Amino acid sequence: MFVTAEYNRSIPGVLKNAIDHASRPYGQSAWTGKPAGVLGLSVGTIGTAVAQQHLRCILAYLDMPTLGQPEVFIHAKEGMFDEEDNIMNSTTKQFLQKWMDQYVTWIKKNVA
Secondary structure (H helix, E strand, O other): OEEEOOEOOEOOHHHHHHHHHHOOOOOOOOOOOOOEOEEEEEOOOOOOHHHHHHHHHHHHHOOOOEOOOOOOEEEOOOOOEOOOOOEOOHHHHHHHHHHHHHHHHHHHHHOO
16 A cells, blocks of 8 residues: 655655665566555645556556555645544545455455
């Protein structure tokens, strides 16, 4: 599962470096065939949509089956979290739970 921020319309450099490091040496990638899911949260209104698209391209190259739907672009705004960083909105919680349920099913389907 990859949860990313968006920096300059892409994923953070440290995430890209971690992904690249685990893909080497050539032919021995730790990623090959591993099922992936992509989510993001941002203060911006498009909620990491462009970064996620870039990440999906990287994961496709690494031969990682990636859950396509539902997509999760969360716009973090005032009042979204309580003092303990719990999500306040029940609709958002339900959506994320549905995503997690689908992701678990995706993993079970794609693990050899």
